Amino acid sequence: MPNPIKLQEILGIDLPFLIAPMFLVSNTDMVIEAMKKGGAGCIPALNYRCVLELKKAIQELKKHKTPNGAFGINIIVNPSNLRYREQLKVCCEEGVDFIITSLGSPREVIVKARRAKIKVFCDVVHLDHALKAEKLGADALIAVNNKAGGHRGDLDPKTLIEELVNRTNLPVISAGGIGTKEDLDLVLSYGAAGASIGSPFIASVESKVSEAYKQACVSYGAEDIVMTKKISGTPCTVINTPYVQKVGVEESWIEKKLHQNKYLKKWIKLLRYLKGTQDVKSSAKKVTYKNVWVAGPSIAHTQRIEPVAKIIDRFIA
Numbered sequence: 130m131p132n133p134i135k136l137q138e139i140l141g142i143d144l145p146f147l148i149a150p151m152f153l154v155s156n157t158d159m160v161i162e163a164m165k166k167g168g169a170g171c172i173p174a175l176n177y178r179c180v181l182e183l184k185k186a187i188q189e190l191k192k193h194k195t196p197n198g199a200f201g202i203n204i205i206v207n208p209s210n211l212r213y214r215e216q217l218k219v220c221c222e223e224g225v226d227f228i229i230t231s232l233g234s235p236r237e238v239i240v241k242a243r244r245a246k247i248k249v250f251c252d253v254v255h256l257d258h259a260l261k262a263e264k265l266g267a268d269a270l271i272a273v274n275n276k277a278g279g280h281r282g283d284l285d286p287k288t289l290i291e292e293l294v295n296r297t298n299l300p301v302i303s304a305g306g307i308g309t310k311e312d313l314d315l316v317l318s319y320g321a322a323g324a325s326i327g328s329p330f331i332a333s334v335e336s337k338v339s340e341a342y343k344q345a346c347v348s349y350g351a352e353d354i355v356m357t358k359k360i361s362g363t364p365c366t367v368i369n370t371p372y373v374q375k376v377g378v379e380e381s382w383i384e385k386k387l388h389q390n391k392y393l394k395k396w397i398k399l400l401r402y403l404k405g406t407q408d409v410k411s412s413a414k415k416v417t418y419k420n421v422w423v424a425g426p427s428i429a430h431t432q433r434i435e436p437v438a439k440i441i442d443r444f445i446a
């Protein structure tokens with residue numbers, strides 16, 4: 130029997146979707162705008178250089194929280210995130226409405242967040258991840274499908290939602306490929322409790338990425354999105370800019386060889402991650418020709434740079 134609880138009831142909000150966490154893109158202004166509209170938003174803890182900055186951001190969000198709004202923090206729970214325990218501690222001490230875990234086991238987050246009465250939603254791409262998260266006590270699943278921006282899954286929205294709805298007892302929040310109200314209605318009709326929407330908000334007035342990145346979301350379309358392994362090793366969706374075309378999207382033979390070495394593997398992975406995120410960071414904020422812009426195919430519906438409130442209206446009109 131599918132879990133009948135909707136995202137609105139889980140978070141006490143009016144809208145059936147939240148603004149997804151996006152590395153370097155999400156910020157407090159975007160989430161505050163979502164809360165004013167009776168919605169929710171989530172920010173990656175990694176968007177802050179230190180936990181003190183994260184703490185200040187949470188305090189600002191608490192100050193602007195509306196009766197029908199909610200906010201969350203996304204924590205990457207794999208070894209690449211060296212500040213994971215401090216980030217979790219600040220979230221629990223300050224109090225946030227929800228935490229989204231990605232790229233690793235949510236065990237510790239669930240245990241500690243539960244004590245602090247914080248809900249935990251876990252990113253999953255397959256049923257086996259979902260069953261593990263359910264066993265550990267997750268409150269909901271974020272079903273990341275093959276249309277998502279960032280580290281996407283490999284199942285289409287319908288297959289993934291239906292499988293998770295039918296084989297788990299948790300509410301399923303669909304992430305990926307929602308650019309219009311019709312897309313949103315469709316995932317809800319498959320049984321999703323709500324949705325997590327990212328790419329359409331990159332070109333928002335409130336996002337602090339470069340104008341060039343926002344304009345790229347306006348002018349490029351779904352057919353311009355490619356998967357690259359150059360950022361973290363895990364395939365990630367980017368806009369196929371001239372720079373991405375020049376450097377290619379596959380690992381070089383030397384990277385592949387080094388990767389097979391059992392002693393060096395860990396360090397090569399870390400080095401590539403640091404170099405890859407550096408490229409993403411400089412192209413998100415500065416003027417450069419080395420543009421590695423993360424985005425998903427739903428940018429096809431981005432026609433102009435607009436305030437968050439207007440983009441939200443697009444999904445509820």
Ligand SMILES: Cc1cc2nc3c(=O)[nH]c(=O)nc-3n(C[C@H](O)[C@H](O)[C@H](O)COP(=O)(O)O)c2cc1C
Nearest residue numbers: 149151152173231277278279305306326327328425
């Ligand atoms: C620019 C960008 C950055 C992202 N960064 C993160 C991140 O830091 N953590 C995370 O869990 N997901 C991240 N994601 C994935 C989103 O949270 C969400 O799953 C995805 O945006 C949904 O697909 P959509 O872009 O088609 O709406 C990112 C996505 C984008 C587009």
